[in-house]
Amino acid sequence: MMEKFLQQSMDTDEKFYRFEEQRLKIEDKRREAEHARELQMLQMLGQMLAGISSSVSQRSQSIPTSPPRRANHRSYADNFNYNAMTATLSPPIVIERSFSLHRTHTLKDMENIFQLVRNVIPPLTGKKHKGQDGRIGIVGGCREYTGAPYFAAITALKVGADLSHVFCTKDAATVIKSYSPELIVHPVLDSPNAVHEVEKWLPRLHSVVIGPGLGRDEVLLENAKGIIEKSKMKGIPIIIDADGLWLISQQPSLIQGYQRAILTPNYMEFSRLYEAMLRDPVDSSDHHGCVLRLSQAMGNLTVVQKGERDLISDGEKVLVCSHEGSSRRCGGQGDLLSGSLGVLAHWAFVAGAEKTNGQNPFLVAAFGACSLTRQSNQQAFQKFGRSMTASDMVSEVGTAFNKLFET
Ligand SMILES: NC(=O)C1=CN([C@@H]2O[C@H](COP(=O)(O)OP(=O)(O)OC[C@H]3O[C@@H](n4cnc5c(N)ncnc54)[C@H](O)[C@@H]3O)[C@@H](O)[C@H]2O)[C@@H](O)CC1
Numbered sequence: 081m082m083e084k085f086l087q088q089s090m091d092t093d094e095k096f097y098r099f100e101e102q103r104l105k106i107e108d109k110r111r112e113a114e115h116a117r118e119l120q121m122l123q124m125l126g127q128m129l130a131g132i133s134s135s136v137s138q139r140s141q142s143i144p145t146s147p148p149r150r151a152n153h154r155s156y157a158d159n160f161n162y163n164a165m166t167a168t169l170s171p172p173i174v175i176e177r178s179f180s181l182h183r184t185h186t187l188k189d190m191e192n193i194f195q196l197v198r199n200v201i202p203p204l205t206g207k208k209h210k211g212q213d214g215r216i217g218i219v220g221g222c223r224e225y226t227g228a229p230y231f232a233a234i235t236a237l238k239v240g241a242d243l244s245h246v247f248c249t250k251d252a253a254t255v256i257k258s259y260s261p262e263l264i265v266h267p268v269l270d271s272p273n274a275v276h277e278v279e280k281w282l283p284r285l286h287s288v289v290i291g292p293g294l295g296r297d298e299v300l301l302e303n304a305k306g307i308i309e310k311s312k313m314k315g316i317p318i319i320i321d322a323d324g325l326w327l328i329s330q331q332p333s334l335i336q337g338y339q340r341a342i343l344t345p346n347y348m349e350f351s352r353l354y355e356a357m358l359r360d361p362v363d364s365s366d367h368h369g370c371v372l373r374l375s376q377a378m379g380n381l382t383v384v385q386k387g388e389r390d391l392i393s394d395g396e397k398v399l400v401c402s403h404e405g406s407s408r409r410c411g412g413q414g415d416l417l418s419g420s421l422g423v424l425a426h427w428a429f430v431a432g433a434e435k436t437n438g439q440n441p442f443l444v445a446a447f448g449a450c451s452l453t454r455q456s457n458q459q460a461f462q463k464f465g466r467s468m469t470a471s472d473m474v475s476e477v478g479t480a481f482n483k484l485f486e487t
């Protein structure tokens with residue numbers, strides 16, 4: 081009887097995963113078609129612009145003309161800059177965006193970015209079963225760093241994921257489990273067949289966050305590399321943070337061009353990546369340009385440069401999140417960001433273009449995660465001031481989320 085029940089439940093699970101795989105494939109096809117349409121429009125627009133610029137130069141010799149541009153040339157200097165204060169939003173959020181000439185955008189569009197985050201949040205209903213609102217994997221956690229993967233994984237749950245898995249070393253596993261019974265902890269990251277052990281779980285995961293507390297041990301980095309490769313093969317959204325970014329700055333080709341990846345560098349990590357990719361130091365007078373160029377050099381994957389203002393770019397646009405946080409910079413805040421981004425990236429990715437109004441879902445997700453981290457920081461700082469720690473921020477995630485997205 082029990083065996084029959086277990087078999088039935090396994091069959092149902094199997095069916096569900098098969099269905100989800102099919103749905104993701106259809107979604108991929110739809111996105112590809114959309115991309116092809118956009119390219120076609122860009123080419124047409126390029127031809128029109130070239131036509132206009134040549135007729136202007138023929139008519140007016142006194143106006144200096146710029147050199148002809150290729151239709152798909154992306155240049156920061158080409159961008160329109162808008163600064164928009166969204167007065168309708170409470171609490172006040174500054175949204176600044178830079179748009180390329182290639183697309184038409186309206187001011188209303190800018191005001192809506194916050195609404196887009198709300199749109200992708202799945203409704204809570206009685207009809208779902210466990211796992212449907214997100215199964216997130218965190219790859220990291222070693223002898224030295226047990227807090228970082230915990231902060232990322234628990235934040236994913238507090239944002240609304242149903243299951244949060246941590247893939248860490250054997251040493252770290254018991255420690256992480258002891259912080260929280262809610263987390264599923266796999267002590268596999270330093271095992272001889274680590275990649276295979278994690279790969280077995282990948283079909284069940286909606287997104288993976290690679291790097292919090294990973295450390296820089298060569299064996300662990302090599303395993304993380306293998307996990308990134310397997311995740312890419314399955315088309316899973318990948319968030320790369322902390323020591324995962326160290327790995328990427330050594331081997332950028334590992335993730336270059338995979339547009340389902342989001343990199344979340346802090347100041348140091350950004351400088352390392354930028355120098356590795358562009359062979360130039362960061363230009364401190366042009367942060368927007370730098371984040372845009374890094375994203376382009378990485379093949380237009382999403383880059384979130386964390387700092388006083390978080391700059392988010394997919395190589396075409398730059399969103400700026402300067403939602404009020406606080407002046408307290410305790411360790412672990414970035415882990416809250418990457419954990420929440422793991423969930424929001426999945427939600428935005430499956431929500432479809434209609435919900436994100438045709439915007440890159442990862443830009444929408446990143447904006448949501450940055451706002452949420454900063455709001456949690458603000459609330460915890462109001463309570464604890466200088467003694468605030470990342471755990472205090474974790475306690476604020478629920479109310480911060482409600483305040484920003486569910487009021
Ligand atoms: N409780 C925990 O377990 C925590 C673990 N963490 C983990 O710690 C690991 C290392 O991350 P870090 O951000 O500390 O990485 P780094 O070791 O690169 O940086 C540590 C700090 O040292 C300074 N620094 C680094 N390189 C420098 C340079 N060349 N010149 C001047 N200053 C420099 C910067 O202020 C930087 O924030 C990651 O795996 C991360 O996830 C952090 O997330 C914090 C919390």
Ligand SMILES: Nc1ncnc2c1ncn2[C@@H]1O[C@H](COP(=O)(O)OP(=O)(O)OP(=O)(O)O)[C@@H](O)[C@H]1O
Nearest residue numbers: 346386387388405406411412413414415417453454
């Ligand atoms: N100067 C600042 N002012 C306001 N908010 C900030 C500032 N610097 C960072 N933040 C916020 O804190 C979040 C985490 O950024 P931070 O630079 O602390 O990451 P990190 O160093 O990777 O964190 P971790 O300690 O987890 O490794 C960012 O998303 C950003 O919103």
